[in-house]
Amino acid sequence: MRPVQPGKLAENTIRSSGHHMTPQRLVILEVLEGSNGHTSAEEIHSHVRSRYPKLHISTIYRALDMLKRLGLATETDLGDGKLRYHLHEKGYHHHLICEKCGRVEDMDESIFTPLKAALRRKHHFHADLRHLAIFGRCQGCA
Amino acid sequence: MRPVQPGKLAENTIRSSGHHMTPQRLVILEVLEGSNGHTSAEEIHSHVRSRYPKLHISTIYRALDMLKRLGLATETDLGDGKLRYHLHEKGYHHHLICEKCGRVEDMDESIFTPLKAALRRKHHFHADLRHLAIFGRCQGCA
DNA sequence: AGCGTGGTTGCGAATAGTTGCATCTTTGCT
DNA sequence: AGCAAAGATGCAACTATTCGCAACCACGCT
Incomplete structure (x- = not known):
């Protein structure tokens, strides 16, 4: 339903x-x-x-x-x-994209909470981190 | 010189x-x-x-x-x-870009150290955060 | 110096996305 | 229902970037 x-x-x-x-x-x-x-x-x-x-x-x-x-x-x-x-009816989420194999993993936004706080504290910047793509290597390709 | x-x-x-x-x-x-x-x-x-x-x-x-x-x-x-x-002969750096006034502020990469550690710990992902652009609002436009 | 292999260039065509503009449509007001 | 104003659409032209390909050139070997 x-x-x-x-x-x-x-x-x-x-x-x-x-x-x-x-x-x-x-x-x-x-x-x-x-x-x-x-x-x-x-x-x-x-x-x-x-x-x-x-x-x-x-x-x-x-x-x-x-x-x-x-x-x-x-x-x-x-x-x-x-x-x-x-x-985003289901809330924001973010992507980890492997540069080698192309795999895309979703993650939720809570992981950015400390970063947001630091940007506000040190740079007086209100980051809009609602959908970020981070490139790098996944476990298998590291 | x-x-x-x-x-x-x-x-x-x-x-x-x-x-x-x-x-x-x-x-x-x-x-x-x-x-x-x-x-x-x-x-x-x-x-x-x-x-x-x-x-x-x-x-x-x-x-x-x-x-x-x-x-x-x-x-x-x-x-x-x-x-x-x-x-990048002079090391990596990152940008904070204000969505309202377009101002671009540079910051160095140390601020991402905790995030990188968290991504490795929780997602086994080795993030390549050498040059990230973060959008949001600067102090004046917040 | 001469040569072959493989990387590189210039070119034109293709792709993703944006923009200006004249022509509609939607919406709030009566 | 009727109307004006603001916003939206379709289209074509344009920008930024990529790609295929034939001709070309750099580099290591002799």
Whole structure:
């Protein structure tokens, strides 16, 4: 059993921030909701092409940018030349990417708490560490 | 008074790793050495165009990629749509980038020591934190 | 000095993402 | 329902970066 109307949160946030809700954005949100959580603009485009052939890829990029700026979605560079997006209804998370084998491991954000505190203390800087990709070597490839 | 032949380190590393030293790479290194430390491929290209009009921008990208892979230079995304490069003869450093005013503050790498230890301990991951850009808000824009 | 191998270059085409602009749509107001 | 204003869309042109490939050149060996 899935949550009912999962997209309503995003929709409300979009509306209440002065943006319009359009059919294009609805479809884009649907794809993001139905995806595994690492979706590229091009993937959204091809998922959508059959139902909505005129939806232009630049509209997708602009929608993703808006979701990002509203704090509804996060953009991640996994190092393969294209940016990935996911809605964060399930909380923020971060990636450890192995430069050798390409494996991507997720981790939660608690590990950054001390770093955030140090940046605030020493640099008076309020870091936005909601989605960070850290490159390095995994256990097997170290 | 400048250091004599500052580029010899890079040159030796390039040669001893089985790569060729070419006039193109020499010129590119010269520009990187004479720059402030945040140079884009396009900047290198225009600095060089007069002396060496045929040097193609893809050659610059390839040289930068090689320097990066040899650990001689670091690539940073400062969020303005183009990647910046700098040789790290003077040690690694990191950036705090304000999302509001765009100010970039440098900081040294010691602040990441606890994070690196935690990643190794909890995730068996050997993070390569040689050049990280962290976005957020600076003191004035917080 | 002469030569072969393998790395390198220039070029043009491809890819990911962004931007300007004229034309719509959504939304709040009446 | 009707309207104006703000925001969104589609499109084409543009930017930054990468890639395939044929011609080229650096470097080690003789």
